[in-house]
Amino acid sequence: MKKEQQLDLYHQMVLIRRVEERGAELYQQGKIGGFMHLYIGQEAVSTGIIAARQPRDRVITAYRDHGVAINCGIPAKAVIAELLGKSTGTSKGKGGSMHMADVERNMWGGHAIVGSHLPIAVGMALGDQYAGSDAITICMFGDGATNIGFFHEALNLARVWKLPVLWVCENNVYGMGTSVERASAVPSIAMKASAYDMPSAVVDGMNVMLVYEAAQTAIDYVRAGGGPFLLEANTYRFRGHSMGDPERYRRQEEVKQWQENDPIGIYRNVLLERKIGSKSLDEIEAKVEAEVNAAVEFAEQSPEPARDELYADVYVDDQP
Numbered sequence: 001m002k003k004e005q006q007l008d009l010y011h012q013m014v015l016i017r018r019v020e021e022r023g024a025e026l027y028q029q030g031k032i033g034g035f036m037h038l039y040i041g042q043e044a045v046s047t048g049i050i051a052a053r054q055p056r057d058r059v060i061t062a063y064r065d066h067g068v069a070i071n072c073g074i075p076a077k078a079v080i081a082e083l084l085g086k087s088t089g090t091s092k093g094k095g096g097s098m099h100m101a102d103v104e105r106n107m108w109g110g111h112a113i114v115g116s117h118l119p120i121a122v123g124m125a126l127g128d129q130y131a132g133s134d135a136i137t138i139c140m141f142g143d144g145a146t147n148i149g150f151f152h153e154a155l156n157l158a159r160v161w162k163l164p165v166l167w168v169c170e171n172n173v174y175g176m177g178t179s180v181e182r183a184s185a186v187p188s189i190a191m192k193a194s195a196y197d198m199p200s201a202v203v204d205g206m207n208v209m210l211v212y213e214a215a216q217t218a219i220d221y222v223r224a225g226g227g228p229f230l231l232e233a234n235t236y237r238f239r240g241h242s243m244g245d246p247e248r249y250r251r252q253e254e255v256k257q258w259q260e261n262d263p264i265g266i267y268r269n270v271l272l273e274r275k276i277g278s279k280s281l282d283e284i285e286a287k288v289e290a291e292v293n294a295a296v297e298f299a300e301q302s303p304e305p306a307r308d309e310l311y312a313d314v315y316v317d318d319q320p
């Protein structure tokens with residue numbers, strides 16, 4: 001990877017972190033309505049995965065979607081404006097935290113119902129296969145989603161039809177307050193692929209370079225017509241499940257231990273070892289600070305959606 005792209009990945013990860021830290025403040029000030037699930041701690045997963053995709057590859061994810069949105073190229077100001085429910089938001093202020101989308105950037109949302117977007121990924125991949133395109137669909141979801149019927153139906157059909165889907169499970173150890181070991185009959189999510197005769201791999205989701213390499217191998221396999229592939233990324237969310245989670249289900253020492261493995265800190269060290277000076281990394285951090293300040297100001301000054309927009313975009317006749 002060229003130096004420029006390596007720095008760009010650092011920029012994306014720091015930008016996700018800062019956007020969400022500011023998002024948490026705005027939430028506490030009562031400026032954001034509804035649920036909000038932070039991605040802090042998991043930034044290396046979507047950053048590494050999406051760095052390996054081609055722009056024609058479709059991306060779809062669950063409600064923990066701010067990072068994926070930024071990695072897909074949605075500007076920070078459109079993400080923050082969406083959090084604030086403003087008309088300049090990426091979903092015109094009508095989606096909110098859980099429904100960030102931009103089909104022109106091939107970011108297909110943001111879905112709140114656990115597992116519901118997996119069959120949608122099957123449909124998108126079937127469409128691409130039918131049209132003879134070599135685009136693939138990247139579908140990201142949590143460990144909890146793998147205990148839901150949608151997961152099993154979607155993986156089965158994807159394998160039966162050899163569809164071009166990369167399934168990415170972000171195993172962050174918990175589904176709300178329930179640990180994987182209490183909810184899943186098998187501790188390894190990747191193992192579940194074997195029920196559908198599907199290849200799989202496990203990657204350290206706290207290391208963006210390892211995620212990027214694993215994603216490239218998996219994407220090459222899927223694009224070459226091998227059929228679907230399941231990649232499990234082991235990661236951890238540093239914050240609660242959503243804003244206002246009292247976190248009684250995990251010990252503070254456990255959280256602290258994972259925080260010592262901060263994906264941004266790990267990547268910073270990788271870059272320093274590669275002789276990328278700390279000065280350029282500090283400059284990126286300063287740039288992000290200014291970018292997020294400007295984005296918050298833009299979002300706060302933006303208007304709310306007009307009343308007559310309420311029924312607009314509910315159904316779409318024609319896809320761009």
Ligand SMILES: Cc1ncc(C[n+]2csc(CCOP(=O)(O)OP(=O)(O)O)c2C)c(N)n1
Nearest residue numbers: 064112113114142143144145172174175176
């Ligand atoms: C069908 C359905 N059941 C339950 C819920 C409530 N719920 C929201 S998030 C969540 C946990 C999902 O955990 P996981 O898939 O591991 O994702 P994570 O939040 O860890 O990213 C649950 C049970 C829901 N949104 N949809």
Ligand SMILES: [Mg+2]
Nearest residue numbers: 142143174175
């Ligand atoms: Mg989880």
